[in-house]
Amino acid sequence: MKDIIDAATKDALSVFGGRATEEFQRRLAQGRLCSTRCRACHAVAFPPREFCPDCHGREVEWIELPKEATLYAFTQQQRGLRFLAPDVIGLVEVQGVGHFLSRIDAPFESLAIGMRLAVGFLQIAPGIWVHQYRPARGVPDGPHDP
Amino acid sequence: MKAVVAGAAAIPVRRKLERPVRDTAAELAFAAAADAGLPLSRIDGLFVSPPALGGVPGFMWSCTLAHHLGLATRSQALVECGGLTAAVAFKLAVQEVRAGRISAALVIAMDVRADDRAEDFEFFIRNMTEDLLGLYGPYDALYGIAAPIPYYAMSAQRYLHEHELTRADLAPVAVALRRNAEKNERAELRKPISVEDVLAAPMICPPLGLLDCSAFASGAAAVVVAREEVAREAGRPLVFVRALGEAHEAAHFAPLRAPLSSFPSARAAAAEAFSGARLAPGDVDVAEVYGVFSATELMLYESLGFFPEGRGAAAVREGLTSGTGSTVFDPSGGRLSLGHPAGATPLYSVVEIVEQLRGTAGARQVKDAVVGLFHAEHGMLNGSLVGLLEAG
Numbered sequence: 001m002k003d004i005i006d007a008a009t010k011d012a013l014s015v016f017g018g019r020a021t022e023e024f025q026r027r028l029a030q031g032r033l034c035s036t037r038c039r040a041c042h043a044v045a046f047p048p049r050e051f052c053p054d055c056h057g058r059e060v061e062w063i064e065l066p067k068e069a070t071l072y073a074f075t076q077q078q079r080g081l082r083f084l085a086p087d088v089i090g091l092v093e094v095q096g097v098g099h100f101l102s103r104i105d106a107p108f109e110s111l112a113i114g115m116r117l118a119v120g121f122l123q124i125a126p127g128i129w130v131h132q133y134r135p136a137r138g139v140p141d142g143p144h145d146p
Numbered sequence: 147m148k149a150v151v152a153g154a155a156a157i158p159v160r161r162k163l164e165r166p167v168r169d170t171a172a173e174l175a176f177a178a179a180a181d182a183g184l185p186l187s188r189i190d191g192l193f194v195s196p197p198a199l200g201g202v203p204g205f206m207w208s209c210t211l212a213h214h215l216g217l218a219t220r221s222q223a224l225v226e227c228g229g230l231t232a233a234v235a236f237k238l239a240v241q242e243v244r245a246g247r248i249s250a251a252l253v254i255a256m257d258v259r260a261d262d263r264a265e266d267f268e269f270f271i272r273n274m275t276e277d278l279l280g281l282y283g284p285y286d287a288l289y290g291i292a293a294p295i296p297y298y299a300m301s302a303q304r305y306l307h308e309h310e311l312t313r314a315d316l317a318p319v320a321v322a323l324r325r326n327a328e329k330n331e332r333a334e335l336r337k338p339i340s341v342e343d344v345l346a347a348p349m350i351c352p353p354l355g356l357l358d359c360s361a362f363a364s365g366a367a368a369v370v371v372a373r374e375e376v377a378r379e380a381g382r383p384l385v386f387v388r389a390l391g392e393a394h395e396a397a398h399f400a401p402l403r404a405p406l407s408s409f410p411s412a413r414a415a416a417a418e419a420f421s422g423a424r425l426a427p428g429d430v431d432v433a434e435v436y437g438v439f440s441a442t443e444l445m446l447y448e449s450l451g452f453f454p455e456g457r458g459a460a461a462v463r464e465g466l467t468s469g470t471g472s473t474v475f476d477p478s479g480g481r482l483s484l485g486h487p488a489g490a491t492p493l494y495s496v497v498e499i500v501e502q503l504r505g506t507a508g509a510r511q512v513k514d515a516v517v518g519l520f521h522a523e524h525g526m527l528n529g530s531l532v533g534l535l536e537a538g
Binding site: 004007011016024046072074075077078081083089090097099100102103108128 | 271276285288296301402
C-alpha cells in the first residue's frame with residue numbers, strides 16, 4: 001500500500017505543488033529547512049512562495065529558518081494516511097516566522113506546550129522529504145509559552 | 147427590496163441518503179416550494195451545492211438539476227466554498243432577490259458522505275491520497291493528514307491551555323447538544339449521554355474524544371428565498387433576512403500567525419451582520435452555529451459576541467446556552483448531534499431558524515423566538531458567514 005500512496009503523492013505534488021514546493025523539497029533533501037523572505041517588507045512566508053503573501057511584493061529570497069522551535073500545540077492522529085501510531089503532529093513556533101505544522105518525533109505523553117524543539121528531516125518516499133522536530137537536548141525548557 | 151425565507155424543508159440526517167441524489171433533490175424542491183405556497187413554476191433562480199463535497203462528482207450539477215426539475219430561471223449557479231458552500235448558495239439567492247432580478251429562488255444543498263460505489267482498493271487509496279494532497283496542500287498533506295480533526299484538536303488544546311480549562315470542561319457541551327437532539331427527529335444521534343460517557347469515549351485526536359466530534363453524516367435541505375410581496379401573496383408566515391455578514395482570512399486550516407483559540411472570521415462576519423441589522427447579540431433569541439467540535443462550539447459562542455473569551459464553558463455549565471440566558475443555542479442538536487453533512491449543514495441551520503421563528507418547531511420550540519442567527523464556516527474558521535433572520 002505504501003507504494004500506491006507514494007506514487008499518488010508524487011503525482012499529486014506535480015499537480016498541486018509548484019516551483020517553490022520543488023525548491024523547498026530540494027533544500028529539505030540537503031538537510032535545510034528553508035522558506036522565502038520578502039525583499040521589500042522582510043516578512044518571512046511559510047510555506048515558501050515566489051511572491052510575498054503579506055505585501056504582495058514580487059522579489060523574495062530564500063533563507064534557512066532557525067533550527068530551533070517552540071512547541072505551540074500538538075495532537076496525535078489515530079488513523080492518518082502515512083504514519084502508524086504514534087502519529088504525533090504539532091504546530092511549531094519558529095521565531096520570526098509563525099507557527100506551522102510538523103511531525104513531532106516523540107511520544108505524545110512526553111510533550112508539553114512551550115517545550116524547546118530541534119528540527120530534523122525524514123524521507124517519507126523516494127525523493128520526498130518532510131521536516132520533523134524532536135525535543136531539544138541540553139536546552140532547558142523555559143517560560144517559552146508563545 | 148426585502149428578501150424573505152418563504153419555504154424550508156430538510157430530510158433526516160443519517161449516515162446515508164435514503165434515496166439517490168436526483169430523487170432527494172426533487173423531493174426537497176417540491177417540499178420547499180409547497181411550504182412557500184408557490185408552484186415550482188414561480189421559481190426563477192436556482193442555487194445548489196455539489197451533490198457531495200468529496201467523492202461524488204458535481205460537474206454541471208446545477209444544469210442537470212434545472213433540466214431534471216424543469217426549471218427555466220434567470221439566475222443559476224453551483225457553489226463550492228468548503229463548509230460554507232450552502233451558506234454562499236443562500237447568499238446568492240438573497241442578493242439576486244434583493245437586487246430585484248428574480249422573484250423566488252430555490253436553494254438546494256446536500257452532502258453524500260458515505261460513498262458505497264464499488265471501487266478497487268488501489269483506486270480508492272490512490273484517489274484519496276491525491277484528494278487529500280489537494281485539500282491540505284503540498285506541505286501539510288505530506289504528514290498524512292486524513293481529516294481536519296488534528297487542526298481542531300490543536301485549536302481545542304490552545305483554548306484549554308490559555309483559559310486554564312481541562313477536557314472535563316468541554317464535556318457538558320456534547321451533553322447539552324445531545325439533550326436538544328433528543329427532541330429532534332431529524333437528528334442523527336438522539337440517545338442520551340452523560341459527562342462520564344463523553345470523558346470515557348475513545349480518544350480521536352487529543353484532547354478531542356469521539357463524542358467531542360461531529361457525526362459523520364449525509365443529508366439534504368432546501369429553502370425558497372422570495373421577494374417579500376411574493377411570499378405575502380402566498381399567505382405564508384414571513385421570515386425576513388435582516389442582514390448577512392461574511393469574512394475570509396488569508397489562511398487555510400492552521401493560520402501562520404493568528405491565535406487558534408478565537409476566530410477572527412466569525413467575529414468580523416458577526417459584526418457586519420449585527421451592524422447591518424442594527425441588532426446586538428443580546429437581541430438573538432435562537433442561534434445555530436457551526437461548532438463541529440465541542441471546543442469549537444465554545445469558541446464560537448465567544449467569537450460571535452455572546453460571551454467574553456474563555457467564558458463559554460461556564461456559560462454552558464450554568465445553562466445560559468440552553469434556556470436560562472437570552473439566547474438558546476443549537477436547538478437542532480447542533481453539529482455534534484444533529485449530525486454534520488457539511489455541504490448541507492448551513493442550510494439545515496437556516497431551516498431550523500425558520501421553523502423556530504415561525505413557531506412550528508414543536509418539542510424544540512424556543513419560546514417567543516423572534517430573532518434568529520445562523521453561522522457557517524470553512525477550513526478551520528478561516529471564513530465565516532453569519533445571517534440574522536427575523537419573524538415578520
